[in-house]
Amino acid sequence: MRKHAFTLRSRAHSRRVRIICIMAAFAAIFTGIFLRLVQFGMEQEASHGISITYDRAPGGRPAIVDRNGELLATDIPIASLFIEPRSIPDLDEAVEKLTGIFPELDARELHSRLRSKDAFTWIKRQITPDKQQAVIDSGLAAIGFRPENRRLYPNGSLAAHILGAVDIDNRGIAGIEKWIDANWLADLRGAGLELKGRELQRIELSIDLRVQYALEQELGKAITKFGAAAGAGLLLDVTNGEVLALASYPDFDPNNPENAFKPDRINRVTAGVFEMGSTFKALTTAMALESGRFNLESVVDASKPLNFGRMRIHDYRGKYRPLTIPEAFVHSSNIVMAKMALALGPEASRTFLGRFGALSPLATELPESAAPLLPSSWSEVATATVSFGHGIAVTPLQASTAVAALANGGRLIRPTFIKDSPVSERTIAEDLVSSDTSEAIRHLLRLNTAVGSATRANVPGYAIGGKTGTAEKVVGGRYSRELNVTSFMGIVPADNPRYLLLTLLDEPRGLPETYGNRTSGWNAVPFGGAVFQRILPMLVAPTFPPPAGTVQAVPAATEEPGSRGTAAARTWLLRPR
Structure with missing residues (x-):
């Protein structure tokens, strides 16, 4: 009788141990899942651009100044918006929110691009800070911000034909900007050197603003x-x-x-x-x-x-x-x-x-x-x-x-x-x-x-x-x-x-x-x-x-300026009036 009671107690203990092990295993699994979700959430938050290290922005250009040091062109940090189409949970919602923030986007074309399930696609290059904040506030998933440089010409169209212009990738396409690339900046980039604008010696033009x-x-x-x-x-x-x-x-x-x-x-x-x-x-x-x-x-x-x-x-x-x-x-x-x-x-x-x-x-x-x-x-x-x-x-x-x-x-x-x-x-x-x-x-x-x-x-x-x-x-x-x-x-x-x-x-x-x-x-x-x-x-x-x-030296009456071009006439003519 005692032997049977011991056996029953032993079996009950074993069941409790197995249950505890199973519960511990499930707890470990769910803890791992939870930690992974937290990590994924932190990565998504970083990709959403809430914290951007602009010093990593590629494609820096030297500042351009006039002969007196007045600023004519410089780089400013700015963000560009991208999305991972294959990770979008709700395609229609994403298109609706993005076109609401950027009315210039074509909804049909955007819907077609996002349906492709690609790993990466641009939404908008070089967006303003207020637009960036609007994207962040929208709560969209699968988006990110890439830090870039945008060329700023603080004087607008002044000296435009001298300065020229750059393209969306901050490469010179006209004027002095194109000369900078052709002269040496393109070679630096070709060698893999993407220097920040402030690390480059500024270009001093001969023009006077x-x-x-x-x-x-x-x-x-x-x-x-x-x-x-x-x-x-x-x-x-x-x-x-x-x-x-x-x-x-x-x-x-x-x-x-x-x-x-x-x-x-x-x-x-x-x-x-x-x-x-x-x-x-x-x-x-x-x-x-x-x-x-x-x-x-x-x-x-x-x-x-x-x-x-x-x-x-x-x-x-x-x-x-x-x-x-x-x-x-x-x-x-x-x-x-x-x-x-x-x-x-x-x-x-x-x-x-x-x-x-x-x-x-x-x-x-x-x-x-x-x-x-x-x-x-x-x-x-x-x-x-x-x-x-x-x-x-x-x-x-x-x-x-x-x-x-x-x-x-x-x-x-x-x-x-x-x-x-x-x-x-x-x-x-x-x-x-x-x-x-x-x-x-x-x-x-x-x-x-x-x-x-x-x-x-x-x-x-x-x-x-x-x-x-x-x-x-x-x-x-x-x-x-x-x-x-x-x-x-x-x-x-x-x-x-x-x-x-x-x-x-x-x-x-x-x-x-x-x-x-x-x-x-x-x-x-x-x-x-x-x-x-x-x-x-x-x-x-x-x-x-x-x-x-x-007393002044003036040409004689017979030396009318322009008639013979004598030395006296030249002296008279070169004097300011």
């Missing part, structure tokens, strides 16, 4: 006032080739670069080609003087138009009499320019222009550039028309660089947008003209602003020299009498130039105040004068004539 703002503002005013289709402007340091400002309109906002590649948004200074009209006469006159066959006292007969078969070359409001070289320059005589070029011959003309870089593309840091359009054959007709800026189309930067070489004593310098870029490495040619020819061209430019077509560019206290240009546009293979391009090139100070200003208007209209005239002296020149008025006090100290009663 103050001058850039003034140029763009005055360009906008001129476009509006004269109803022009487009326009451009440039300020170039003729002593070292640094570009202090470049403007082209229409422009774009690099913060929203989708407009950067529209055909009408090209950089007209470096990527547009134009017949520059009478601004080319400075080159033709320099060629004639440098040849030794002409001087400032030479007289050329402009009494009759030049005939080439059915083609005639005549002067716009010409004097139709013999003209001295200064008179021909001031009155912008096509006839005289053509006769001088023809006297030297087609080969001499082509060679001279080639030495000044007018016949080949001009390379700068900006990738946007255009090759000149040249005559199909350098015939006598082509030689004659090229002499006054027709039949050849170049970029405004090319033309400005050539005139800058005339003004600085004959040194052709490749322009740059980088501050303190070594001049010696960018010097293309030296001594292209003699010091006497360079002085004569400066004198003629000053003469033209004193008594010629560029008087509206004058600013009290500054000796400004300049040349106007008006060219008819080619429409359907023929020159239009209704549409033209006007330009102005001004140098300051005229006796020892430091800066060259270019202004250009495409298809300006005549106004009642211009008496219906559409030529450069009525629009591009006052536009240039307004720019000079604003920027010169920042760049050049003014000088003024001596007080009344002070």
